[in-house]
Amino acid sequence: MIKERPTQDQINKMLWNACDTFRGAFDSSEYKNYILVFMFVKYLSDVWKDHYNEYKKQYGDNEELINRKLNRERFVLPKNCTFDYIYDHRNDADIGEQIDKILYKIEEQNFEKLDGVFRNISFNSEKLGQTKDRNRRLLNLIKDFAKPELDFRPSLWEGKQDVLGEAYMYLLEKFASGAGKKGGEFFTPKEVSQLLARLVAPKEGARILDPTAGSASLLVQVAEQVTDSDGNPSRDFAVYGQESNGDTWALSKMNCFIHGMDAARIEWCDTINNPKLIEGNSLMKFDIVVANPPFSLDKWGHENAEADRHRRFLRGVPPKSKGDYAFILHMIETTLPTGRVGVIVPHGVLFRGGAEGKIRQRLIEENLLEAVVGLPSNLFFGTGIPAAILIFNKARTRTPSGVERNILFIDASKDYQDGKKQNVLREKDIEKVVSTYKAFETKDKYSYVATFEEVKDNDFNLNIPRYVDTFEEEEPVDIEATKKEIASLETQLAKVREEMEGYLKELNF
Incomplete structure (x- = not known):
């Protein structure tokens, strides 16, 4: 002892x-x-x-x-x-x-x-x-x-009941850090999970889904953000997930148990081709749906999409070599009419054309997209590319006109702490994004509230620099002062050379 x-x-x-x-x-x-x-x-x-x-x-x-x-x-x-x-x-x-x-x-x-x-x-x-x-x-x-x-x-x-849960998450993150690209397949960095959890802000009684659960790191973080009507932490929630890798599915089950979420229902299945969270003959519906799907997944099931019995691809079928919108469409179809979706995506999802462009246009026209948050580069395991968070809010469809059709763009790409292997979001970076989202306001060089007409005029392209001006003018150069500084440096250099020659002569060089 x-x-x-x-x-x-x-x-x-x-x-x-x-x-x-x-x-x-x-x-x-x-x-x-x-x-x-x-x-x-x-x-x-x-x-x-x-x-x-x-x-x-x-x-x-x-x-x-x-x-x-x-x-x-x-x-x-x-x-x-x-x-x-x-x-x-x-x-x-x-x-x-x-x-x-x-x-x-x-x-x-x-x-x-x-x-x-x-x-x-x-x-x-x-x-x-x-x-x-x-x-x-x-x-x-x-x-x-x-x-x-x-x-x-x-x-x-006593008083530290979360010590084991924290340790389990710590090990998952360490393993993900050392696994390179594979690490991103089972773990979402803690700070990114916390940001997404605070953006979707689950309430008491919420039914929460992660259709690409991995080791359930994101799912657990979102569940732990559930609050009651007074803003106090609440354990009144239900968590669900789907994961296609058997080993990772086992880790997600243990993760939920260690965090006291015994009723968690995590299914081992292919979310797009064989979803198992079914009620009756239909997909289960949830208050909050979050995910960090595999970026631009090839061979995601394009060949079966048109005949999908759950009718998830009525807005269009994503290209067979990029499954990003397949997961987005699944998430939207599994969300209740008052529910919210938070999904992490590569930037290509914001502006690529073809089938993806048409799907993106449909989602915006239906007034589903609420916010686009650009993240710093090198946050995720196994890839240095920057990503974005998309927030969809199904409740917006009840107000099809006016300011409720506006979309908030946030450029948080410059706010982070440098890390040895990866960059990290600090608490102040997370709070800045969350407070801006809650206020839904334009901030110089950081965020912009775009109208539907502006997005339409941009051909439904969501590339953040089209909306948030982050250009910084360079300070004017004082030519005369620069000339004087160069002359001073040249004088110092000549003096040093003269001293060096004297030392070399003394040493017979």
Whole structure:
């Protein structure tokens, strides 16, 4: 037992150091699953142990009553399926196989919640090396998680219940940073997620969807922005997602559980070609729909779009080599008449012509588009290109004339902090965008409220520089002062050369 609980930064560092077990053995895009699954099992075990101890205090040696109470917990762990059991058998020659059996039993016991979550991972796999190397790596991993600082029992963290959720997000971000282009496939940078969450501003009772959920980092951030009528945080919401990659889908499920969102419904499916969030024969509808879809996805399902049974492409079929508008159209069709959409897109979505230009025109003519926010470059993992956020507001269609048809353009591309690998949005940058959006106002060199007629005159091109003038005039150059400065520098240079020649003569050069 340790006297003082470690800080969030210390927890994060210890968990990241646990990855040393696998570094060099295989790629982080693969070993991240082992670390995060093991962390999840440790979390389940510590919660189970904590509750067992609480019931033990209440009911003494009445194990039958204790077990009845435990069987009503969020997650039920079968006998010998805890981290403590794994630790006690850490030196067994078949420890990898034992861990796999434990995962299977936990999944089977909690079938409704965990069905399929562990199906794509094996701690007995040769990915971890041959038997001797594999056992050594697993022993190191078990020892790392056995450290008292990584005891996740809730009773030890009163007032800091989000410590594990923060740690899980930290690891996801670190893995995404090291995975290059692949990192962007499962994680949206925290600050970008926070900005988008504050722009869509979900309210109490909201049903929230991310149709390209990844590891659910964006979905969790949006859910945590839900507030009641007084502006206080609220847990009255429902979260939904769809994710096509099986490994990433498993990470999203665990992420939601660790953040206490047990009722989250995340489907493993192809959002465009086989959406599974269905009510009756129709797509489910949501109050808030957010996404960071894959940029300009090729082979997204163009060949099936015209026959789409959900009629998502009546405004037009996007080009087969660029699926951006396929996701946008899906999001709009899954939004309630009073709902809001927030989507991250590459800048090409704002101005490309052809089929995309026609779809964009239809969306604007229907008064769905409310705001366009230009972001700085190099914010996202695996790509340095700048992106934009589009906000669609279905409630605007109820007021088809007047100022309600205006579109707000924000150029936030210059507001960021330089990073070693990536640029980062600061709190003041996020607040500036959000306050401007809420005020819906023109600010010199930063934002512009365009009328429908202006956008129409621009052929429905949404390229931000067409609306926000960010040109900065150069300061006039004082020619005479510049000449004097050059003359002074030349005099100094001649003096230095003269001194250098003197030194060289003294040294016989």
